[in-house]
Amino acid sequence: MKKIKIIGGLILVSFCLILLTKLPVLGLDKPEFCGGCHVMDEQVETFLHSAHRLGATCGDCHIPYSLVPGAMYKAYTGTKDLIGVILDQDPYHIHASEMGKNIIQKNCLRCHGDLLGEIGDTKEDGGRYCFECHRSTPHRK
Numbered sequence: 001m002k003k004i005k006i007i008g009g010l011i012l013v014s015f016c017l018i019l020l021t022k023l024p025v026l027g028l029d030k031p032e033f034c035g036g037c038h039v040m041d042e043q044v045e046t047f048l049h050s051a052h053r054l055g056a057t058c059g060d061c062h063i064p065y066s067l068v069p070g071a072m073y074k075a076y077t078g079t080k081d082l083i084g085v086i087l088d089q090d091p092y093h094i095h096a097s098e099m100g101k102n103i104i105q106k107n108c109l110r111c112h113g114d115l116l117g118e119i120g121d122t123k124e125d126g127g128r129y130c131f132e133c134h135r136s137t138p139h140r141k
Contacts, residue, residue, distance in 0.1 A: 030057050030058065030059075031044045031047055031048060031053075031057070031058055033058075034058045037081070037082075037085065039081070039085055039091070039092050039093070039094055040094060042139075043094060043139060044058075046138070046139040047138055047139060050137060050138045050139070051137060052137065052138045056111070056138075059074070060107060060111070061104055061107050061108075061138065062096075062100065062103065062104060062107075063103065064103055064106075065106070065107060065110055073099075073103070077097075077100070081094060101129055101131075104129070104130075104131055105121070105122075105123050105129050105130060105131075108129075108130040108131065109121055109130075112130075
C-alpha cells in the first residue's frame with residue numbers, strides 16, 4: 001500500500017511539473033479556459049468587450065506574475081471556486097479576495113508602471129486600488 005501511495009505521489013508531482021512547464025501553451029490564463037465555467041460568463045463577456053482584450057489575458061491581471069506562485073494560486077482559486085459552485089445552494093458569485101485584490105494591484109503596476117512612474121502605488125498610505133476607479137476598463141462594473 002505504501003508503494004502505491006509513493007508511485008501515485010510521483011505521478012501527481014510529475015503531472016504538476018509537466019503542467020507548470022506547459023502552462024502558457026495550454027492557454028489556462030485565457031478567457032476560453034476561464035469562461036469554461038458558467039459563473040464566469042459576465043466576467044468573460046465584459047472582458048471581451050474591453051480594451052484589455054487586445055493585449056492581456058485573464059492571468060495577466062488575476063494571477064501572480066511568476067510561474068510557480070502563479071500556478072499554485074491559479075490551482076487554489078480554481079479549486080476554491082469549483083467547490084463553491086458545486087456546494088453553494090444559491091448562484092455562486094465570483095469575486096476577488098483580499099489576496100486577489102493585492103495581486104491585481106501588483107499586476108496593474110507591473111503593466112502600467114510607466115504611466116504611474118510619478119504617482120507610484122495608488123494603494124499606499126491608505127489610498128485606493130487602481131481598479132476601484134478603473135473597474136469599468138476590464139469588466140464594466
